[in-house]
Structures are given as C-alpha cells and as structure tokens.
Amino acid sequence: MKQISSRFSIAVHILSLIAISSKDCTGDFIADSVNTNPVIIRRIIGMLKKAGLVEVRSGVGGASLLKDPDQISLLDVYRAVEVIEDGKLFNFHDEPNPACPVGRNIEAALRSEMMEAQSAMEQRLSQVTLDQLTVQFQ
Template sequence: MDTKFSVALHILTMISESKEVLSSQALAVSVGTNASYIRKVIALLKNAGLITSQQGRSGYQLSKNHKEISLLEIYLATQEVDHIRLFQIHQNANKECPVGKHIEKAMVPIFTNVEKHLEDELANQTLEQVIANLYQIANKTRI
C-alpha cells in the first residue's frame, strides 16, 4: 500500500510546527523511515509547489500558510495524478457474456461518484485540520 500521502502529511505538519530547521534525516527519524524515502516525498511536494528550500541551506518551508493547503492538493501531489482513482476496473471481461459485456459501464458511474465525493471532502479539509487534531490528541495524552 502506498503511504506517500500520510508521510507527506507528517512531513508538512512537522515543517509547519517545528521551530527548528528540519533535515530529511530528522524528518525520517520522526516518520520512521529512511531519509531517501523522505527526499522522494519532499521532491513531490516541491514539484507541486507546496514546500520550498533554499539552495545551500538545509531545511524546508511551507510555500503558503497551512490553512491554505488542502488535503486534496497534498494527495494529488503525492500520487502524481490529476484526480483520485480509487477503483480499478478489471480488464478482459468476456464481451460474449451478458454481465461481462456491460459490467464496466455499470460500475463506472458508482466509482466516479465515490471518487468525486472523496475529492470534495479532501478539498474542504486543510493541513490546518491535521495540525489541530494533532494538538488536540497530544493535549489529551499529556500527564
């Protein structure tokens, strides 16, 4: 299963909330993966214009306020797609079969509708909500 979306949320939250300059190694330690994987996700986020870095200096910055970065933007950046495709339709259905002949057209409207709802929901959520959830959970678990 692809985890780039959740790793990107982790990275962006850390960049947003950290007072320190974060290297890919520091991010990797927090995420629990290797720095090479972090650099791959960071490259996707940079290509999408969500984060910036300065040449010759370590660390990253959000390119805009966390309140303005939608979860859909992050998802699309990490998956390198222009829309969500959750469901793949099997190939080679038997066109001589009454079900096989029409099943794709029967499924597509349902799949498209579900994917559109997910896109709308992610478009209406921002990185700010992830950060707010993090602080709410962290405050509940403190002794």
C-alpha cells in the same frame, strides 16, 4: 490494492512538521520524527515540490511551505504523492466479452459508480486543511 500507501500519511506528517516547527526542517530532522530513512523523506519532499506545496533551500537545506496551512487540503497532499494510478482508485478488469450483454454493458455502469464513490472520498479529504490538523498538536 492492499492499502493506500503510507506516502500519504508521511507527506501529511512532513507538512505538519514544517508548518509547526520553528527550527530548520532538514531531511534528517524530519526522518527522525517520522521514524524512517532520510531518503524516503527526500523522495516524498520531491513530490511535494513538484506539486508546488514546498520549497527547499538548496545547498544549505531546510524545507518551507509555499502556501498557508489553511490553503493546503488533505486532497492536495493525496494527489501530490501520486498514491493511485491514473487518478483512478478502482481497477477494472480488462476487456469483458462484448458478445455478452453483461460483458458489453458493465464497464460503463460500474465505472460511473466507482467514480461517484471515489469522488465522495476525495471530497471529504478536500474539506480538511493542514491547519485543522496542526492545531491538535500542542
């Protein structure tokens, strides 16, 4: 990968805006704050809906949170926007040669370390909630 998709940062932006804003959060209003196309916003809100984080008033429009901001962690958002394939941050090359001692054993050993590293990151994300961010937006 190059980088983890900006879907994640946009999703956090969207949720922060909904949490803070008193006015109706329509796709166009959010798109103006994020500075992107409204369709991008709708797509990401669709993912947040699927994850049970927000709801959208159909017809009239406007999104609202389904959880308190102190009950939404950055990990929840990260997982909602499906930023990585199959839940695995690290890719592993296909089918090393089983006839070689390294080829035969490296996958188990390295995958285990990859999971530890990934967990360390996700655990850190899980410790930060939306309200811990929004208090900084005076």
